[in-house]
Amino acid sequence: MERTYLMIKPDAVQRGLIGEIVSRFEKKGFKLVAMKFLRLTKEMAEKHYAEHVGKPFFAGLVEYIISGPVVAMCWEGKDVVAVSREMMGATNPAKAAPGTIRGTFAVDIGRNVIHGSDSPESAERELAIYFDSCEFVEWDRSVQAWIVE
Ligand code: DAT
Numbered sequence: 498m499e500r501t502y503l504m505i506k507p508d509a510v511q512r513g514l515i516g517e518i519v520s521r522f523e524k525k526g527f528k529l530v531a532m533k534f535l536r537l538t539k540e541m542a543e544k545h546y547a548e549h550v551g552k553p554f555f556a557g558l559v560e561y562i563i564s565g566p567v568v569a570m571c572w573e574g575k576d577v578v579a580v581s582r583e584m585m586g587a588t589n590p591a592k593a594a595p596g597t598i599r600g601t602f603a604v605d606i607g608r609n610v611i612h613g614s615d616s617p618e619s620a621e622r623e624l625a626i627y628f629d630s631c632e633f634v635e636w637d638r639s640v641q642a643w644i645v646e
């Protein structure tokens with residue numbers, strides 16, 4: 498089953514949105530496989546955002562993502578990478594559809610409350626930054642048969 502890396506960013510933690518955001522993925526029918534509350538080091542942030550090195554917003558992005566604790570998560574489910582990106586909404590909250598996480602809770606591209614992997618390959622790379630293989634919990638969600646045919 499497909500997995501993705503989702504991260505509740507420091508602004509959302511500060512604003513008390515952890516439960517609200519986790520709840521959306523739970524209710525959707527995805528399965529939580531790993532979760533931790535941590536503050537990123539600068540090294541972790543630079544590794545996470547390696548694809549953006551050299552862009553004008555890179556320094557500010559790193560400063561923001563290490564400015565407070567985040568919630569790092571692995572979620573599993575059918576097409577979870579693409580579907581969770583849809584649930585998050587566009588990178589710029591001003592363009593994010595109403596009802597999406599960014600469309601509902603954010604207004605600024607530099608404070609867009611959540612990160613989600615953009616492909617299964619990115620998910621694998623990102624998950625390895627945050628979790629050891631032993632930290633992925635193997636469990637059966639008892640309602641699974643009511644979620645996927
Ligand atoms: P996403 O987070 O939707 O995958 P991304 O990978 O293109 O978007 O960029 C990573 C983060 O960097 C994004 O969540 C917010 C920030 N960012 C991207 N483009 C930006 C820009 N033009 N100005 C300021 N911040 C930007």
Ligand code: MG
Pocket residue numbers: 613615
């Ligand atoms: Mg991205």
